[in-house]
Amino acid sequence: MPNAVVWVDIPVKGMQRARMFYEQLLGNPIEEMPGSSGTSALLMPMGTGSDTDVSADLATAGSTMGFEGQEIRMTEPSSTHGPIIYLSAKDDIDGMLERAVKAGGTIHAPKQDFGQMGGWLALIVDTEGNLIGLSQSSE
Numbered sequence: 001m002p003n004a005v006v007w008v009d010i011p012v013k014g015m016q017r018a019r020m021f022y023e024q025l026l027g028n029p030i031e032e033m034p035g036s037s038g039t040s041a042l043l044m045p046m047g048t049g050s051d052t053d054v055s056a057d058l059a060t061a062g063s064t065m066g067f068e069g070q071e072i073r074m075t076e077p078s079s080t081h082g083p084i085i086y087l088s089a090k091d092d093i094d095g096m097l098e099r100a101v102k103a104g105g106t107i108h109a110p111k112q113d114f115g116q117m118g119g120w121l122a123l124i125v126d127t128e129g130n131l132i133g134l135s136q137s138s139e
Contacts, residue, residue, distance in 0.1 A: 008056040008085050011077045012128040015041060017104075018058045021127040024103035025096065026087070030058065039063040039074075056085070079108065079131040086121070086133035093120050093136040100124040100134075113138060 012018035019030040019041050026043065033040035039060040044053075064071040075082070089096045093111050101107065108131060109123040120136040 005054050008054065009059040009074060010043075010056060010085065010126075010128075010130055010132075011061040011075045012058045012130075013061050013077060014128065015039070015058060015060055017127050021103045021105060022058065025099050025105070025126075027099075033057060077126075077129040079125045079129055084123070084131055084133045086135040089120070089122075089134045089136040091136055093122055093134055096134050097122055097124065100126075103127070111136075 043056040059074045111122040119138040122134045
């Protein structure tokens with residue numbers, strides 16, 4: 001069954017700084033999105049994914065993209081409002097929390113067990129000021 005969420009734009013102010021943070025956090029290269037002129041970078045390696053995966057990119061705050069004749073402006077990073085995106089910790093939420101701090105982020109809320117339905121969840125603030133959730137299955 002496909003996921004309800006299929007794509008996420010994470011706003012950033014410093015693309016290079018954000019790429020370095022997410023490369024350390026996720027343990028994979030964060031490549032510039034082809035044709036983006038440095039305003040977008042993919043959080044997943046090129047050529048991966050399936051129709052059930054959720055994909056995401058880093059998008060420079062204030063940059064615009066054409067959308068059916070309109071220009072859409074990317075939002076500003078925030079740890080106080082807007083949606084919270086949860087990234088998979090792939091059974092290593094403790095390691096991911098450590099890598100977040102090493103990469104220049106902060107722990108906003110330490111991991112908590114939300115039971116079988118929610119699993120382990122934690123919140124970090126990335127180098128751009130975004131509140132980002134981390135999720136690990138409790139199984």
